[in-house]
Amino acid sequence: MKIAVGLVHYPILDRHKKIVATNVTNLDVHDIARASRVYGISKYYIIHPMADQRTFVARMLDHWRVGDGSQFNPMRKTALTMVDTKESLEAAIDDWNRIEGRTDRPLVVSTHARALDGVPMISFRDMRAKIEASRAKEGSTDRMFLIFGTGFGLTEEFMRGCDLLLEPVRGAPPDDYRHLSVRSAVSIILDRLCGAW
Amino acid sequence: MKIAVGLVHYPILDRHKKIVATNVTNLDVHDIARASRVYGISKYYIIHPMADQRTFVARMLDHWRVGDGSQFNPMRKTALTMVDTKESLEAAIDDWNRIEGRTDRPLVVSTHARALDGVPMISFRDMRAKIEASRAKEGSTDRMFLIFGTGFGLTEEFMRGCDLLLEPVRGAPPDDYRHLSVRSAVSIILDRLCGAW
Numbered sequence: 001m002k003i004a005v006g007l008v009h010y011p012i013l014d015r016h017k018k019i020v021a022t023n024v025t026n027l028d029v030h031d032i033a034r035a036s037r038v039y040g041i042s043k044y045y046i047i048h049p050m051a052d053q054r055t056f057v058a059r060m061l062d063h064w065r066v067g068d069g070s071q072f073n074p075m076r077k078t079a080l081t082m083v084d085t086k087e088s089l090e091a092a093i094d095d096w097n098r099i100e101g102r103t104d105r106p107l108v109v110s111t112h113a114r115a116l117d118g119v120p121m122i123s124f125r126d127m128r129a130k131i132e133a134s135r136a137k138e139g140s141t142d143r144m145f146l147i148f149g150t151g152f153g154l155t156e157e158f159m160r161g162c163d164l165l166l167e168p169v170r171g172a173p174p175d176d177y178r179h180l181s182v183r184s185a186v187s188i189i190l191d192r193l194c195g196a197w
Numbered sequence: 198m199k200i201a202v203g204l205v206h207y208p209i210l211d212r213h214k215k216i217v218a219t220n221v222t223n224l225d226v227h228d229i230a231r232a233s234r235v236y237g238i239s240k241y242y243i244i245h246p247m248a249d250q251r252t253f254v255a256r257m258l259d260h261w262r263v264g265d266g267s268q269f270n271p272m273r274k275t276a277l278t279m280v281d282t283k284e285s286l287e288a289a290i291d292d293w294n295r296i297e298g299r300t301d302r303p304l305v306v307s308t309h310a311r312a313l314d315g316v317p318m319i320s321f322r323d324m325r326a327k328i329e330a331s332r333a334k335e336g337s338t339d340r341m342f343l344i345f346g347t348g349f350g351l352t353e354e355f356m357r358g359c360d361l362l363l364e365p366v367r368g369a370p371p372d373d374y375r376h377l378s379v380r381s382a383v384s385i386i387l388d389r390l391c392g393a394w
Binding site: 040186 | 212224227228231232234235236237270272273275276320321322364366367368369370374375376377378380381382383384385388389391392393394
């Protein structure tokens with residue numbers, strides 16, 4: 001199974017539950033690209049509706065992929081090869097389809113810190129088993145688009161448009177604190193789904 | 198088993214294998230504190246020999262723990278309660294001992310992206326089993342100090358002073374890319390050792 005990761009910056013909730021577009025964070029690009037590379041992710045899309053935010057990311061990618069940064073740190077260049085920016089999830093799916101020569105829709109799996117009524121939830125064990133079964137199958141064409149929110153999380157409406165919701169990463173007892181950074185959440189979730197240990 | 202996390206900024210290798218002190222990175226404080234809170238870590242020590250770097254961290258902690266930041270984002274305050282700065286690993290162990298009323302030395306476990314001759318390596322499964330066995334034992338007083346390097350990693354001499362080296366986090370075939378950010382590495386390793394799923 002091929003996997004793409006999407007980091008969504010709109011529609012996102014802020015601390016007051018208002019719908020906003022968040023700014024792209026430099027280390028979200030780097031840390032998530034490096035984790036994606038470690039776990040064999042095919043594409044990492046930074047999804048933002050505003051052109052100036054996508055331009056900011058494109059300039060950073062240029063610096064590390066072809067500019068001075070590519071000489072300074074070639075390992076960073078390697079990690080950033082699969083990163084791209086798109087204005088929406090639909091545009092990202094279209095781009096991935098174009099690259100893969102496909103016209104169908106990948107399985108779209110959202111992540112969230114809490115369960116949500118109305119979206120079927122899949123456990124880490126079941127999702128990992130699904131990925132392993134697909135990879136063991138000769139000629140499998142299965143694909144998954146794994147979605148992460150920024151800010152205070154994806155809107156319920158956005159998540160209801162996804163096929164599945166992945167089980168939340170629980171915190172340790174007794175207080176069940178779940179406020180991981182998105183960089184940590186992506187790393188942990190990719191390791192649970194694709195890590196070898 | 199109680200666990201402390203240490204993020205070491207000296208002695209660290211740079212890209213040319215020279216021994217340097219790295220600067221503290223803002224998001225290393227936040228992301229690792231949040232992950233530590235999620236996984237029930239007792240203390241998170243930011244270890245740096247230079248007083249001005251420790252002062253920088255102390256000011257940031259003040260902002261979020263008692264200043265404007267504590268009103269703006271109380272969840273961040275919660276995560277940062279267990280963070281402290283010390284000038285060396287030994288000073289951090291002394292501080293943890295003082296808090297716990299102990300005089301013995303915790304098990305000191307280093308992490309690294311590669312194996313290293315001369316330091317016994319422990320697998321994630323064995324380390325997790327050790328933690329679970331200790332936690333299941335009534336009145337256990339076991340403690341572990343888990344060490345992470347910054348920059349291009351801890352020096353061999355430093356790692357040889359630790360009791361154990363934790364198995365590296367491997368990358369996906371075929372290229373076995375292992376250049377995770379330290380923020381990602383801490384998150385993944387704490388999840389493997391203490392995560393519930």
